[in-house]
Amino acid sequence: xxxxxxxxxxxKIRVIKDxxxxxxxxIEGLKRCSVEEFGFVxxxxxxxxxxLLLNIDTNNxxxxxxxxxxxxxxDQVTKDVERSMWRFTKGNSQLRNRKKPELTRIVNAVxxxxxxxxxxxxxxxxxxxxxxxxxxxxxxxxxERLSIYHFNDCMLPNFAEVLKVLNLxxxxxxxxxxxxxxxxxxxxxxxxxxxxxxxxxxxxxxxELDTAARVYDYLLSAHPMASIYLSVCVITSQRETLxxxxxxxxxxxxxxxxxxxxxxxxxxxxxxxxLLEKITPSKLxxxxxxxxxxxxxxxxxxxxxxxxxxxxxxxxxxxxxLITNNKGTNQKRQQIYKFIFFILFGSISLFGTFVFLSIKxxxxxxxxxxxxxxxxxNLFNNRFNQNNITNGETVSxxxx
Amino acid sequence: MEKKKNLEQDCIFRIVIIGYDYECGxxxxxxxxxxxxxxxxxxxxxxxxxxxxxxxxxxxxxKLQIWPQNKYFNDTSDKRDxxxxxxxxxxxxxxxxxxxxxxxxxxxxxxxxDKFSNEFSKRNLVLVCNNSETPETYMTKPNYLVDxxxxxxxxxxxxxxxxEINPKENFNVDEPFIxxxxxxxxxNFINSTK
Numbered sequence: 001x002x003x004x005x006x007x008x009x010x011x012k013i014r015v016i017k018d019x020x021x022x023x024x025x026x027i028e029g030l031k032r033c034s035v036e037e038f039g040f041v042x043x044x045x046x047x048x049x050x051x052l053l054l055n056i057d058t059n060n061x062x063x064x065x066x067x068x069x070x071x072x073x074x075d076q077v078t079k080d081v082e083r084s085m086w087r088f089t090k091g092n093s094q095l096r097n098r099k100k101p102e103l104t105r106i107v108n109a110v111x112x113x114x115x116x117x118x119x120x121x122x123x124x125x126x127x128x129x130x131x132x133x134x135x136x137x138x139x140x141x142x143x144e145r146l147s148i149y150h151f152n153d154c155m156l157p158n159f160a161e162v163l164k165v166l167n168l169x170x171x172x173x174x175x176x177x178x179x180x181x182x183x184x185x186x187x188x189x190x191x192x193x194x195x196x197x198x199x200x201x202x203x204x205x206x207x208e209l210d211t212a213a214r215v216y217d218y219l220l221s222a223h224p225m226a227s228i229y230l231s232v233c234v235i236t237s238q239r240e241t242l243x244x245x246x247x248x249x250x251x252x253x254x255x256x257x258x259x260x261x262x263x264x265x266x267x268x269x270x271x272x273x274x275l276l277e278k279i280t281p282s283k284l285x286x287x288x289x290x291x292x293x294x295x296x297x298x299x300x301x302x303x304x305x306x307x308x309x310x311x312x313x314x315x316x317x318x319x320x321x322l323i324t325n326n327k328g329t330n331q332k333r334q335q336i337y338k339f340i341f342f343i344l345f346g347s348i349s350l351f352g353t354f355v356f357l358s359i360k361x362x363x364x365x366x367x368x369x370x371x372x373x374x375x376x377x378n379l380f381n382n383r384f385n386q387n388n389i390t391n392g393e394t395v396s397x398x399x400x
Numbered sequence: 401m402e403k404k405k406n407l408e409q410d411c412i413f414r415i416v417i418i419g420y421d422y423e424c425g426x427x428x429x430x431x432x433x434x435x436x437x438x439x440x441x442x443x444x445x446x447x448x449x450x451x452x453x454x455x456x457x458x459x460x461x462x463k464l465q466i467w468p469q470n471k472y473f474n475d476t477s478d479k480r481d482x483x484x485x486x487x488x489x490x491x492x493x494x495x496x497x498x499x500x501x502x503x504x505x506x507x508x509x510x511x512x513x514d515k516f517s518n519e520f521s522k523r524n525l526v527l528v529c530n531n532s533e534t535p536e537t538y539m540t541k542p543n544y545l546v547d548x549x550x551x552x553x554x555x556x557x558x559x560x561x562x563x564e565i566n567p568k569e570n571f572n573v574d575e576p577f578i579x580x581x582x583x584x585x586x587x588n589f590i591n592s593t594k
Contacts, residue, residue: 253450
């Protein structure tokens with residue numbers, strides 16, 4: 001009756017709901033789910049989970065419309081929104097027309113509240129994914145959070161930091177696939193073909209909203225530099241096609257800048273997560289000699305608003321600093337504590353039981369006493385033997 | 401014979417299209433030239449991309465690598481060097497409904513080209529007036545229609561070929577590219593990117 005895929009999805013949904021039903025919610029479990037097949041599966045779950053990953057206090061989101069002023073990029077935002085959301089709303093002009101004003105508002109609101117952020121083209125693509133998956137209010141709160149942290153380096157006065165990020169891609173490829181790396185270097189292609197991947201988390205390059213959302217499941221859960229690792233795995237996953245191309249700048253650049261083919265992102269995301277675990281962002285920077293600014297938000301992960309357990313703290317609260325880096329240590333300590341607890345509890349229980357029974361049940365005590373009788377008998381026999389030896393000596397003395 | 405064939409295959413011209421943001425219809429122009437399609441609502445550009453088109457100039461096939469100018473290039477100096485020093489010629493585009501876009505060419509871009517380009521490519525310029533009445537241009541508030549006579553005079557004084565085009569009506573779209581390629585070719589400046 002159900003297809004294999006539907007059964008697997010249902011099973012995944014159960015795992016996700018188990019994490020959500022934990023008290024407090026199991027954020028780490030959810031992040032692990034983002035790596036596994038199907039990610040967060042559907043729009044309803046994503047609308048619930050994405051704000052949790054960014055620790056959005058959904059009961060205290062400001063009214064963003066009130067904050068909108070005429071900022072430095074208002075005109076450009078208007079133009080970009082006007083020609084946006086064609087791919088994700090194709091065939092549904094009503095949805096597109098309804099969402100465009102919402103998209104304009106949330107983008108302008110973030111840029112109005114945070115004048116230090118510089119708009120870049122592609123920013124509205126991030127916002128449109130958040131908006132189409134959740135609602136206007138949630139999308140604003142999530143976009144604001146991402147803009148200040150994950151995408152902060154893309155929103156500086158110039159693209160110098162973005163260039164550094166791009167320049168990390170080829171060194172990382174050399175650690176993954178030497179053939180692909182040699183081919184790419186020989187062609188003299190520049191890593192700028194990947195800039196829209198980094199700037200929009202691939203949403204500009206994917207045709208289906210579901211696929212873009214699947215990618216966002218992972219990138220919202222992972223290190224903010226995960227998009228670099230994902231880019232590398234996207235490149236190496238197409239190695240067969242790539243190595244058959246003419247080895248030239250324009251053919252390789254054109255190959256990667258056209259819309260991505262249908263890729264198995266579940267598989268690629270698993271590869272990405274393994275790679276990220278194996279080669280940390282700091283290790284990547286030191287080995288490739290490409291260093292982001294020390295104050296870069298990409299170097300400050302995990303952020304102070306991230307918590308291991310969601311205690312419903314407000315957005316600005318820093319009272320809970322149980323950051324994810326301590327999770328391993330906490331787990332070990334918990335295990336040790338559990339072990340000690342079981343030993344002590346067991347001992348105390350046994351002792352208590354013994355004392356209780358010996359007081360309340362004299363019969364049981366007798367039973368124990370009878371158990372000890374054979375031992376007493378053996379002791380008695382030993383003493384008898386000693387007496388015999390004494391008697392022997394007396395007889396010898398008489399004969400003498 | 402084989403040598404000539406290789407020469408033809410290696411003949412790649414890198415052209416940079418320059419214009420003021422989206423008030424010139426550069427994206428529509430490029431799409432019409434490379435794909436033969438006209439789209440009034442081309443998707444906004446994210447990052448860096450170029451188009452490739454092979455054209456025939458005086459019985460020789462030439463591959464054009466066409467780069468629209470981009471914030472990314474302007475903001476990072478080594479990428480700016482890549483763009484300008486690697487370019488063989490420039491197509492300067494303005495919209496007939498936007499005086500601002502024409503002024504922007506004169507005041508900003510010509511200075512940039514003169515400052516950063518190499519000796520050869522800065523001479524290979526073609527001026528293009530986009531006459532498409534597309535929603536792109538309607539979305540802005542034009543100061544007034546650009547006087548094409550003034551434009552022609554300015555272009556003549558600079559010895560720059562001038563074309564009026566209309567991608568929507570498929571008028572004169574190829575000619576500016578062909579003329580620019582001819583200028584580059586006549587300079588005997590043929591570069592191999594291999």
